[in-house]
Amino acid sequence: MGATNAPLVLLGDTSKSTRAADRTFTFTKKAMSVIVNGHSKAFEPVRFHPSSFKGRWIVEARRRQIDHLVVVAGVTGVGKSTFIERLKSSKELRARFGIEGDFSVASANDVDGLRTGRHETLIYHYDILRPFDRPLHAHPATLRSICYRQPNA
Structure with missing residues (x-):
């Protein structure tokens, strides 16, 4: 072929x-x-x-096995990464979200690289505006027309 x-x-x-x-x-x-x-x-x-x-x-094709999924979602810059770092370092905070024992952290770009087999707990970092780490696209001509103000006559 x-x-x-x-x-x-x-x-x-x-x-x-x-x-x-x-x-x-x-x-x-x-x-x-x-x-x-x-x-x-x-x-x-x-x-x-x-x-x-x-x-x-x-x-x-084996379906991923995730026993407990915790999704930390929000728009860019709202503090998702900071919150996940706090989860990693605080046993009390993890307990509030039912996170016990071993856990993995992944974003949309990391899913392909997740280890195979069962995941007891997965913390999923989801950026609502950039789910696959694509930057927001700006359209300069449109932005100029929106920001342009007519001089007072």
């Missing part, structure tokens, strides 16, 4: 079927990874196991 590392979905011979449900679709490993891990962060990285049938693969 030559493009096994590309995220492709290939459609089988359409002349042999008229309904989409009867057609054969072939997914590359990369396409399966994007569908399962790129569109949702609810799964651990997919694993591929060889199948005994025609050189095909079995895809294993």
Whole structure:
């Protein structure tokens, strides 16, 4: 095929079927990874196991196991990071939020790198305005027109 590392979905011979449900679709490993891990962060990285049938693969997608999820959310600069640092250092504050024993901290960009397996407690740092650490976009022309004041005549 030559493009096994590309995220492709290939459609089988359409002349042999008229309904989409009867057609054969072939997914590359990369396409399966994007569908399962790129569109949702609810799964651990997919694993591929060889199948005994025609050189095909079995895809294993395990749902992340988080027993206790604590979401610290807010807009940029409101103090989420400071609060999380206080949680790390204060057993009393952790107790108020039901955080016992080991815990992990992750933001949207860290989810792909979370260790596999069960997480007793996960503190999720969520910036409402920048969920994937993308800066807010400014539009200078628009800002100039909003800030421009007509001189008094």
